[in-house]
Amino acid sequence: MNRRDFLRLAALSPAALFALQTGCFRPTGGGARRVILLGMDGMDPSLVRGFMASGDMPSMKRLAAMGSFGELGTSNPPQSPVAWSNFITGFGPEVHGIFDFIHRMPGSISPVLSTSRVVGPSSTVRIGKWSLPLSGAKVELLRKGEPFWKSITDDRIPVSLVKLPVEFPPEAGRARILSGLGTPDMRGSQGSFTFFTDDASSISDDTSGGIVVPVRDYGDGSYKIDIVGPENSMLPGAPKMKAKATVWADRNARSVRIDIDGHSHVLGQGEWSPWIGMRFEVIPGISSVSAMGRFFLKEISPRIKLYLSPLNIDPENPALPVSNPPEWSRTLSERVGPFYTQGFPEDTKALSRGILTDEEYLQQAGIVLEERKKLFHHTFSEFDEGLFFFYFGSLDLNVHMFYRTMDPASPLYGTTDVQLFGNVIRDLYREMDSIIGRAMEMIDDRTVLMVMSDHGFAPFRRAFNLNSWLAAEGYASVSGGSFDRNRELFVATDWAATSAYGLGLNCLYLNEQGREPDGIVPSAEKYSLLSRLKNDLEAATDSSTGERIVREAFITSEMYQGILPEYAPDMIVGYNRGMRSSWETTLGRYPEEVVLDNDDPWSGTHCVAPSIVPGTLVSSRPVTLSNPELKDIGKSIASLLETTRLPAGGRNIFGNDV
Amino acid sequence: MSDFLDFINRIFTDITTILLLPFGGLPPLWGLVWLSLLAGVCMILVFKGFSDQEAIGSLRKKMGAQALGMLLFISNPVTVLSMAGRLILSNFAYLWLILKPILVIAIPFVILMGQLDARFGKISPSQLERITVTLVYSNDLPERNSFEVKCENANLMEPFVFIPTLGEVSFRIRPGGPGLITLDTGGVSFTFGEADTRAGSVSIREFDTGTPFSRIIRPWNAKASISSISSYAPSKGRIDLPARRYDVLGGRWSWLTVLLVFSSLSALAGAVVFRVKI
Numbered sequence: 023m024n025r026r027d028f029l030r031l032a033a034l035s036p037a038a039l040f041a042l043q044t045g046c047f048r049p050t051g052g053g054a055r056r057v058i059l060l061g062m063d064g065m066d067p068s069l070v071r072g073f074m075a076s077g078d079m080p081s082m083k084r085l086a087a088m089g090s091f092g093e094l095g096t097s098n099p100p101q102s103p104v105a106w107s108n109f110i111t112g113f114g115p116e117v118h119g120i121f122d123f124i125h126r127m128p129g130s131i132s133p134v135l136s137t138s139r140v141v142g143p144s145s146t147v148r149i150g151k152w153s154l155p156l157s158g159a160k161v162e163l164l165r166k167g168e169p170f171w172k173s174i175t176d177d178r179i180p181v182s183l184v185k186l187p188v189e190f191p192p193e194a195g196r197a198r199i200l201s202g203l204g205t206p207d208m209r210g211s212q213g214s215f216t217f218f219t220d221d222a223s224s225i226s227d228d229t230s231g232g233i234v235v236p237v238r239d240y241g242d243g244s245y246k247i248d249i250v251g252p253e254n255s256m257l258p259g260a261p262k263m264k265a266k267a268t269v270w271a272d273r274n275a276r277s278v279r280i281d282i283d284g285h286s287h288v289l290g291q292g293e294w295s296p297w298i299g300m301r302f303e304v305i306p307g308i309s310s311v312s313a314m315g316r317f318f319l320k321e322i323s324p325r326i327k328l329y330l331s332p333l334n335i336d337p338e339n340p341a342l343p344v345s346n347p348p349e350w351s352r353t354l355s356e357r358v359g360p361f362y363t364q365g366f367p368e369d370t371k372a373l374s375r376g377i378l379t380d381e382e383y384l385q386q387a388g389i390v391l392e393e394r395k396k397l398f399h400h401t402f403s404e405f406d407e408g409l410f411f412f413y414f415g416s417l418d419l420n421v422h423m424f425y426r427t428m429d430p431a432s433p434l435y436g437t438t439d440v441q442l443f444g445n446v447i448r449d450l451y452r453e454m455d456s457i458i459g460r461a462m463e464m465i466d467d468r469t470v471l472m473v474m475s476d477h478g479f480a481p482f483r484r485a486f487n488l489n490s491w492l493a494a495e496g497y498a499s500v501s502g503g504s505f506d507r508n509r510e511l512f513v514a515t516d517w518a519a520t521s522a523y524g525l526g527l528n529c530l531y532l533n534e535q536g537r538e539p540d541g542i543v544p545s546a547e548k549y550s551l552l553s554r555l556k557n558d559l560e561a562a563t564d565s566s567t568g569e570r571i572v573r574e575a576f577i578t579s580e581m582y583q584g585i586l587p588e589y590a591p592d593m594i595v596g597y598n599r600g601m602r603s604s605w606e607t608t609l610g611r612y613p614e615e616v617v618l619d620n621d622d623p624w625s626g627t628h629c630v631a632p633s634i635v636p637g638t639l640v641s642s643r644p645v646t647l648s649n650p651e652l653k654d655i656g657k658s659i660a661s662l663l664e665t666t667r668l669p670a671g672g673r674n675i676f677g678n679d680v
Numbered sequence: 681m682s683d684f685l686d687f688i689n690r691i692f693t694d695i696t697t698i699l700l701l702p703f704g705g706l707p708p709l710w711g712l713v714w715l716s717l718l719a720g721v722c723m724i725l726v727f728k729g730f731s732d733q734e735a736i737g738s739l740r741k742k743m744g745a746q747a748l749g750m751l752l753f754i755s756n757p758v759t760v761l762s763m764a765g766r767l768i769l770s771n772f773a774y775l776w777l778i779l780k781p782i783l784v785i786a787i788p789f790v791i792l793m794g795q796l797d798a799r800f801g802k803i804s805p806s807q808l809e810r811i812t813v814t815l816v817y818s819n820d821l822p823e824r825n826s827f828e829v830k831c832e833n834a835n836l837m838e839p840f841v842f843i844p845t846l847g848e849v850s851f852r853i854r855p856g857g858p859g860l861i862t863l864d865t866g867g868v869s870f871t872f873g874e875a876d877t878r879a880g881s882v883s884i885r886e887f888d889t890g891t892p893f894s895r896i897i898r899p900w901n902a903k904a905s906i907s908s909i910s911s912y913a914p915s916k917g918r919i920d921l922p923a924r925r926y927d928v929l930g931g932r933w934s935w936l937t938v939l940l941v942f943s944s945l946s947a948l949a950g951a952v953v954f955r956v957k958i
Contacts, residue, residue: 242845244845272840272841275824275838275840276839279841285920286812286814286850287812288839288851290839296809338925338932339925339932352927352932
């Protein structure tokens with residue numbers, strides 16, 4: 023008998039009503055009592071096939087044999103915030119509104135984060151130099167659409183979603199949620215490190231991913247450092263708050279003592295500190311916010327090089343909400359210890375900028391993985407019934423950085439120590455396999471285990487400067503010299519002669535009249551212009567390799583159904599295998615070369631045409647749908663749990679075999 | 681004198697320990713709240729015993745009348761100003777009346793705060809993976825090559841950071857388990873941590889070889905024992921422990937906040953029950 027039959031027969035029986043209310047009624051048909059869903063960001067089905075065959079993923083192999091293994095259709099574009107939003111809502115960007123990591127608002131070219139935004143207090147009162155808020159500021163989740171788990175929690179079925187992507191801040195409701203990807207650091211960025219050094223050669227104006235702070239020893243072996251924190255919106259100009267610390271250097275011992283907030287921490291060269299708390303005074307003596315960071319003493323002699331991780335929201339005392347219910351993050355922190363709360367914990371930017379070496383980066387990534395595993399083992403041990411979702415991001419970020427170790431065609435293959443780092447990716451997949459093995463211990467007749475990923479991976483060998491190409495092809499006009507061309511946010515753009523521009527990793531916008539600040543393209547000519555652009559992009563080739571740059575360019579009004587939001591891009595550029603947009607072009611620069619080698623350690627990508635990078639889906643129950651997609655997972659889970667109402671989006675991948 | 685002061689300190693510590701006995705097996709917050717409530721009641725009784733209750737009562741009535749007078753004669757600025765002046769003087773008189781009981785309360789309150797800080801202020805060393813120890817030297821720092829520390833119930837972690845400017849040497853240890861940790865260096869032996877595993881036990885986190893007077897109000901500071909005279913013996917030392925926070929009403933409170941809130945509540949309640957005029 024399933025839930026629907028029970029309703030029919032029991033009608034208004036008080037006992038039946040009570041059973042439903044308390045959730046103690048569980049499906050008695052072919053449905054599941056428990057669904058375990060492991061989200062392994064970036065797990066590539068081709069790599070999984072290879073590792074299963076080589077014996078490196080025995081648990082995955084057993085799971086696949088139990089049910090099914092296959093590809094999972096990803097989003098377009100196949101970027102994590104878009105993909106996970108598809109998963110959560112059961113619909114594409116036309117409903118949830120996330121098209122890229124960054125958007126631009128009509129009327130402005132300035133990029134904004136696509137997943138969340140801070141809304142200041144509606145009213146303040148000035149007392150001297152202070153602007154005291156009369157109402158609270160808040161962080162808004164910009165992802166639209168009803169999450170699939172609402173239909174599950176409406177039936178009072180327990181739901182736990184740990185490190186859920188694109189869910190910051192976490193929505194109130196019956197589901198237990200710990201926010202993951204998209205959670206900012208305390209500076210409001212996706213991860214901004216600080217590097218203290220007296221090495222002049224390290225100091226530059228480059229602020230991408232973090233800041234380099236020059237320090238000096240005043241002769242007594244101490245360095246006075248200011249740790250830059252969040253902005254203080256209560257003061258005019260919102261200056262950044264600072265926490266003071268003193269670093270005492272003992273060069274003979276190759277170590278330092280860091281004194282901060284009345285506490286002392288000893289650190290040897292090459293060591294990572296534990297999480298260290300620090301407070302930023304909003305109103306001295308009255309109000310402060312807490313944060314935490316990890317120090318790494320890279321070098322002490324001849325120059326001091328001290329790395330500080332992005333300042334994370336302290337889960338034990340969160341300055342911003344990272345869990346629902348709010349106290350859950352504190353409980354977890356008390357049980358497993360403090361953990362990274364920022365959405366992208368692996369500091370890939372520090373590696374890209376040469377602040378951390380490959381080995382040092384892997385140490386940091388290892389810390390992240392160990393914390394995540396502890397969190398998994400604890401939350402999984404508490405799981406009894408309903409839906410349990412746990413997210414691992416280690417594969418995604420580390421494959422981004424170490425794809426070059428398995429790609430002989432990568433420009434960096436020759437300079438990478440493949441002997442030393444050649445097994446990084448394989449070892450990570452083995453780690454994921456051990457997690458799967460742990461989860462498989464719970465499989466029984468009424469428990470379904472699914473492992474999914476949001477996309478696969480492809481090499482990033484050649485970087486395409488989309489904006490430079492647009493200028494070369496006459497779709498954009500650039501003024502100024504080389505200096506202006508290399509400045510961000512379209513400083514060099516002559517908008518009066520520009521009909522299209524690229525912003526973000528895959529998005530292209532027309533400079534439309536009445537929509538863009540200096541738009542010149544009449545609405546009536548949009549479609550013909552887009553068609554021409556599509557043809558030209560798909561015909562463009564890399565002069566060095568002869569390969570096509572773009573596999574397919576997608577006109578969004580054709581691709582997505584319904585009325586798109588005003589800020590939606592006009593085109594999604596689906597790059598060919600081996601290609602991707604350059605970092606420079608994503609924020610409106612116009613470098614001289616149109617296509618060049620990617621010499622950044624970020625050597626793997628998934629921001630290409632979706633058909634190149636499908637995700638992975640493995641299930642202990644056979645999947646009957648031939649082409650499952652991310653959008654289908656939510657409805658399928660609700661079907662397994664036999665909820666009264668199914669989510670609106672997606673299809674049931676298990677067909678009628680429930 | 682030194683022995684006498686240590687004896688006094690032991691008395692205060694033992695009294696507090698006895699008061700906390702019923703709560704030894706419960707989470708620390710129970711004992712902290714209990715002592716805070718008790719402190720509030722004791723304070724209000726001391727206040728009653730050492731204050732001129734009649735004078736306070738009549739002064740309060742007078743102040744009330746002066747405040748009311750200001751309202752009644754609001755249209756007459758001269759009268760209002762005159763009443764305001766008298767009210768200010770009455771306030772000073774009130775402060776004078778409560779000064780004696782407050783001074784009497786202050787001393788045991790400060791001693792109590794020391795006891796509470798020592799018992800509830802910091803996380804126990806045995807709960808931590810590593811602890812920073814800092815030794816302070818009045819004279820020169822010891823020679824790096826001959827610097828040696830022996831540990832009991834803990835493992836030493838290198839490196840040792842020498843800071844000549846401050847006269848300090850810092851290093852880390854890894855606690856071996858519950859109970860006291862003993863470090864021995866330069867002829868000085870000092871013990872820290874909690875001798876007792878029950879909640880609310882005194883946790884030693886500082887030591888010195890000097891005067892014990894401050895230990896009465898800082899019971900977390902212990903006397904080091906000197907086994908041999910050495911010019912490279914530390915004169916003081918401390919271990920770095922994170923502050924303990926308590927979950928109260930959805931917030932994360934320090935021990936001091938718990939003490940102030942609950943002692944105030946019980947003092948106010950005591951004032952009603954025992955008819956104390958404040």
